[in-house]
Structure formats: structure tokens, C-alpha cells
């Protein structure tokens with residue numbers, strides 16, 4: 322019963338706002354600085370929300386929800402939902418945060434907010450440069466093969482390429498195909514300004530009938546399969562880090578053969594902030610790559626590294642100026658892809674062979690520890706906090 326995060330979010334915010342039965346008759350007057358907002362203004366704003374051309378995003382939808390409740394029912398007067406009821410708890414928090422704001426003031430704020438959205442969500446004019454338009458969220462993963470290079474591109478730029486559960490499955494499938502195709506080198510990269518913002522935190526809202534325990538169990542299996550696939554990948558694996566990288570997109574870098582980064586990239590793993598623990602074999606590869614105290618600074622305290630710092634620590638192979646990043650990196654990879662594929666394969670095998678067994682054991686342990694973490698109060702509170710946009714990591 323996995324439900325995509327966006328659809329879920331849309332359903333819970335817009336669903337509530339769309340029901341006409343939820344627009345009861347209010348008193349006629351509310352205040353703007355000089356004029357009062359009428360019931361009609363408010364009702365019109367409620368109708369306008371349904372006609373918005375662009376999804377205004379979860380943060381705005383949450384504000385609209387809270388203001389609507391405050392405007393129609395007054396201060397939050399229902400019991401706080403349980404800790405595991407992420408979505409209703411997030412909504413309750415937003416409504417409750419409005420405190421004793423009067424119905425009139427809430428109505429006014431609602432109307433103002435909708436009016437600002439209606440102005441900003443007008444379709445872009447034909448003159449809008451293509452680069453300023455957001456590409457549609459169609460294929461979250463794009464796989465291409467050219468010049469001896471198979472490229473797996475994370476393609477959810479509006480969500481900073483956060484990894485949905487479907488994307489983990491798709492990456493596994495893409496890696497399996499790439500390991501057998503004609504290409505010499507395989508590349509992982511991102512679309513837009515981010516490389517990847519890590520695990521999509523809304524993955525945690527996809528509760529099946531088995532509840533939280535079942536979600537954590539299937540999360541453990543998926544994580545282990547995903548990382549196993551990287552450990553066993555037989556060809557040179559290159560990360561082309563086109564922007565900031567967070568969480569699992571950073572931890573798995575220790576399993577890549579080469580990591581090229583733009584100087585705009587940053588690297589951080591905010592596991593403690595999220596009540597979680599390291600994965601991607603980073604509990605083993607990071608201390609080995611950069612020494613235990615530097616690894617601890619990243620894995621325990623979530624220290625964010627610049628690309629240059631990550632390079633100095635050995636996590637990144639080379640940093641390129643952002644302006645020439647794509648050109649230089651792809652030119653180099655094209656040259657490397659002309660090397661004899663079998664020699665590359667065999668050399669990689671020799672380099673990695675000694676480690677494989679250890680890496681699989683580390684992966685299994687990290688995944689199992691994470692399963693427990695996902696069920697902890699610390700983790701659940703952190704996810705709820707992200708979903709209610711209280712925290713930016």
C-alpha cells in the first residue's frame with residue numbers, strides 16, 4: 322500500500338481544503354489593515370485554492386490547513402494525535418501553533434496567503450527562459466548509455482533528488498542491467514542543483530497494514546539489497562557529484578571507485594539529528610578513508626564538509642570549478658571509457674576482493690541497527706519535525 326509522498330501530501334492537505342461542507346457560514350467581517358475580510362472573500366479564497374495551477378508545496382499547504390481550521394473552528398481544540406500518526410500530528414502541530422489567533426485574523430491571513438499564491442502560480446510567460454522552468458516530475462530515474470558510459474541520473478530536482486523507495490528499487494535494477502551491458506564505466510549523478518538530499522523522509526509515512534514494524538522490516542531489506550548491489554558492482558563506479566549531497570548519498574561514496582565533485586558540492590550525514598545511525602558501510606569505510614576522529618565528526622555530529630574538505634579527507638577524488646565541472650568530468654570519463662573493459666573489471670575485482678566479505682557483514686549489521694532506530698521515539702520525532710517543516714538539517 323505504498324503511496325507516493327507527493328500524492329499523500331496533496332491528499333491530506335488539498336483533500337481537506339476541497340470539501341465544500343467544510344466551509345460553514347461565518348460572520349461577515351474580518352480585518353485587513355483598513356478593511357475587514359468578508360465571508361465571501363474567505364469563501365472565494367477557499368475556492369481559489371482548488372484552482373491553483375501549481376502545487377504550492379507542503380509547507381504552504383500546511384499553513385493553509387492550519388489557518389482554515391483556525392478561521393472556521395477557532396483555536397485547536399482536539400486531542401493531540403499519537404506519535405506514530407505522523408500526518409495528523411503534523412497537521413495538529415500546525416493548527417495548535419496558531420494559539421489564540423482570532424478567527425477573523427486567521428481568515429484574513431488565509432485570504433492574503435491565497436492571494437499571494439494566485440499571483441505567483443500564474444503560468445510562466447513564453448519568454449521565461451527554459452532554465453528557470455522546473456522540469457516535470459516524471460521519471461525519477463533516467464538511465465542512458467553512450468560512449469561506453471552508462472549514466473544513472475537521479476531526476477527529482479524539485480525534491481533535491483531525495484530517494485523514494487521506488488528509486489532504490491530502480492537503482493538496483495539499473496545497476497544490475499549496467500553490470501551486464503556493453504558499457505565500460507557506470508556513473509551516478511543528479512539533475513538540477515542538488516546531487517541528492519538522501520532518503521526521502523516521506524518514505525516513513527507509507528504505512529502498510531503491518532504498521533510501523535513491517536515498514537521498518539521492509540526498509541531494512543531494501544537498504545541491505547541496495548548497498549549489497551553497490552558492494553558487488555563489477556565495473557568502475559563513478560559518482561559525479563553535481564551539487565550538495567546528504568545522508569545515504571554520501572555514505573555510499575566509500576563504495577564508489579572514483580568521486581568527482583563540483584566545488585559547489587557539500588557533504589553531510591545528519592544521522593544523529595534524525596535519531597538514526599550510519600549506513601552504506603560508512604561505519605567501516607569512513608574511518609578507513611579519513612581516520613576515526615574525522616569520520617566521527619561526520620557520522621556522529623553531522624559535520625558538513627565542503628568539496629575541498631571532502632577531497633582533503635579522501636572521500637572525494639577531485640574537485641572541479643562549477644563552471645567547467647560537467648565539461649571537464651565528462652571529457653575525462655569518455656577518455657577512461659576507452660580503456661580495455663576486461664582489464665578494468667579484473668583490476669577492480671582484485672582491489673575490492675579482500676573487502677567484500679567484511680563489507681557485506683557491515684552492511685547487514687548497519688541495516689539491522691537502523692531497523693531498530695526507525696522504531697525509536699528519537700527517529701519518529703525527527704521525521705515528524707521535518708514533515709512539519711520545523712527543522713532543516
Ligand SMILES: CCCCCCCCCCC/C=C/C(=O)SCCNC(=O)CCNC(=O)[C@H](O)C(C)(C)COP(=O)(O)OP(=O)(O)OC[C@H]1O[C@@H](n2cnc3c(N)ncnc32)[C@H](O)[C@@H]1OP(=O)(O)O
Nearest residue numbers: 378379480481483518519520521522524540544568569714
Ligand atoms: C522505513 C522506510 C524506509 C524505506 C527506505 C529504506 C532505504 C534506506 C534508508 C537509509 C537511511 C538513509 C538516511 C538518510 O539519507 S538521512 C538524510 C535524509 N535527508 C535529510 O534529512 C535532508 C532533508 N532535507 C533538508 O534538510 C532540506 O530539504 C535540504 C537541505 C536538502 C534542501 O533545503 P532547501 O531549502 O534548499 O530546499 P527545500 O527544503 O525547500 O526542499 C525542496 C523540496 O524538496 C523536499 N525535500 C528535500 N529533501 C527531502 C528529503 N530528504 N525527503 C523528503 N523531501 C525532501 C522538501 O520537502 C521540499 O519539498 P516541498 O517543496 O514540497 O516543500
